[in-house]
Amino acid sequence: MRTPRKLAAHYRAIVSSIGFYPAIIITLLLCLAMLLASIEYHELVMALKSQWPMLFVADLDTAKTVLNILAGGLISLTVFSFSMVMVVLNNASSTLSPRVLPGLITMKSHQYVLGVYLGSIVFTLVTLMNIHAENGDTQPPSLGTFIALMLGLYALALFVFFIHSISRSIQVDNVLNTLFSQTQQQLQAIAQAQQPDIAKKRPDYTQWYHIKSPQAGYFKGVHTQQLSKILAQHDLELVVEIEPGFFCVEGFPYLAVNKDISDDSELCEQICKCSVFYIEEYIGDHYSYGIRQIAEIAIKALSPGINDPGTAVKAVDMLSILIITRLRIADHNYTLLHSEEEAAPRLWFYEPSVATLLEDNFDPIRHYGREDTTILVNLLEALKNILFVCDGNKAYVDALYRYVQATVFDAEHNITNPYERKRINEMLERVNEVAQRRGDDVHLALSPQQQN
Structure with a gap:
């Protein structure tokens, strides 16, 4: 018997898979194709076909041609769409972060589109097989052909949506x-x-x-x-x-x-x-x-x-x-x-402390941007804003001041241009103003010796 932990792990793996929704949609359309195959030549369906002849294909060769074109076109559309998904995931991994991939893979809209593509292919192939002799005459599955044609048109509309969505998802x-x-x-x-x-x-x-x-x-x-x-x-x-x-x-x-x-x-x-x-x-x-x-x-x-x-x-x-x-x-x-x-x-x-969040997330940004004045000024401004609203928790305030001092240390040892050091000092003056409002005995500034 599987333990709840293993079941939860399997559930997470299934739900987060890119094939989760496609598998459901394929199953539903397969069942629909089998249902239509069983009632295709029923008296009520034949009466419906006679009342609306313009909607249903009466010629066997025409039905085969339509179904073959739909099956081939949908397969090409699916291959192209899957290729685009792989390109997007590769691009996201290289330009953004590999950690965003689970979120992109589990996007329900993309899974739905791929599911409709694959389900339409299965439906079309099953309908294509549903051609048999009835009263000595071979009759086309006109009802299934009509539904397959509607699914094909719907897939084309979804393709336009898919192109728009996939191009936005990577921005x-x-x-x-x-x-x-x-x-x-x-x-x-x-x-x-x-x-x-x-x-x-x-x-x-x-x-x-x-x-x-x-x-x-x-x-x-x-x-x-x-x-x-x-x-x-x-x-x-x-x-x-x-x-x-x-x-x-x-x-x-x-x-x-x-x-x-x-x-x-x-x-x-x-x-x-x-x-x-x-x-x-x-x-x-x-x-x-x-x-x-x-x-x-x-x-x-x-x-x-x-x-x-x-x-x-x-x-x-x-x-x-x-x-x-x-x-x-x-x-x-x-x-x-x-x-x-x-x-x-x-x-x-426990919830991650503010000090932990600063160390885990701001530290690498400060490390890789320590020679970029824009990044250092932006970090100081962000810390100033956090200090401005931080009230009543001394541990949070101490952690913020320690991080401000670490940013000042990096600026002191990596920024030598007088103009850029002036920009940083101007931001530090704003930090000092916030500290004075709080009543904290803090005064931060880059050393004047290196400004000349």
């Missing part, structure tokens, strides 16, 4: 806007669901018992409702000690539970089965994956082969907005059972 602005929108929705959903009073009640789990990872892999999260039900049944509290995206080795202590359940191997196995491990990064799993994909697009844009600082600037601006939204979320998140009203949650897990 970096559209990719960034999609990633930003989906990530922002994830952050806002968490912020709206959290209750600050409950988030502050996180238990002290330093002396709790640990559950070890059952396998090696990238930890993506837990099935929260399923795990909460198990915890409620056994009166347990649990803290997930690692963040999404953390690479676990087998046997790594990643869960903390308030009771010693090491003797109950079945219960430990049930809890571990609620954990999710896989490689792909889907924004729907956690907002940090969307933030990372935006950052990697910015890093790729700064590479010498692409050299697109405008894209990097836009990505940094988007990252600053996402981190500002992240400030509204408590570092320790929780889950309550939907079916029960509990005074306190039983399941707790």
Whole structure:
């Protein structure tokens, strides 16, 4: 019997496959072709054909010709469309980021178009085989031919849509806007669901018992409702000690539970089965994956082969907005059972801290853009904006100032042009103004000795 974790992994692999929707559409059109084949020469269908003769092919050779042309044309259309998909995926991987590929592959519109193409081919071939003698005369499958012709025309219309959609999907602005929108929705959903009073009640789990990872892999999260039900049944509290995206080795202590359940191997196995491990990064799993994909697009844009600082600037601006939204979320998140009203949650897990998000996403941008004044000024402006809205959390403020100082250090040692250093100092003056409004004793500036 398959475990829930294996079933969940197979479900994820099937749903994320480019052939998921095409397989469904092919099956439906195959069933339709078989249904029409069974009623093609029924009395009611023959009466319908006699009433509307202009819609149905009466000549056998004409029907064969139409069906052969449709089958060949649809096959050529499908091959061309699949080739375009491969080109788009290769281009996205080389110019944007390999991590955006799962999102492009699972675009429902492209899967639907390819499914209609393949399903129309199957329908046409099955209809072509449905030619047999009836009362001594060979009659064409005119009803099936008419439906096949309609599917062919519909496929041509979808081809025009497909060309438009596939050309837009590779444009970096559209990719960034999609990633930003989906990530922002994830952050806002968490912020709206959290209750600050409950988030502050996180238990002290330093002396709790640990559950070890059952396998090696990238930890993506837990099935929260399923795990909460198990915890409620056994009166347990649990803290997930690692963040999404953390690479676990087998046997790594990643869960903390308030009771010693090491003797109950079945219960430990049930809890571990609620954990999710896989490689792909889907924004729907956690907002940090969307933030990372935006950052990697910015890093790729700064590479010498692409050299697109405008894209990097836009990505940094988007990252600053996402981190500002992240400030509204408590570092320790929780889950309550939907079916029960509990005074306190039983399941707790970490959210990536602001310092972690800055280090994982801003650090590579700062490293590859440290000789570009535009990028450094943009980073300082983004940090200034985050500082402006950051209030009440000293750890966040300290992390932001540390990152500002790291950016100043890079500018100090890599920017020698007096004009460019003046631009950076002007932005640092704005940062200092925000610090003064906050009451922070901070004064940042490039050393004047190197400006002459």
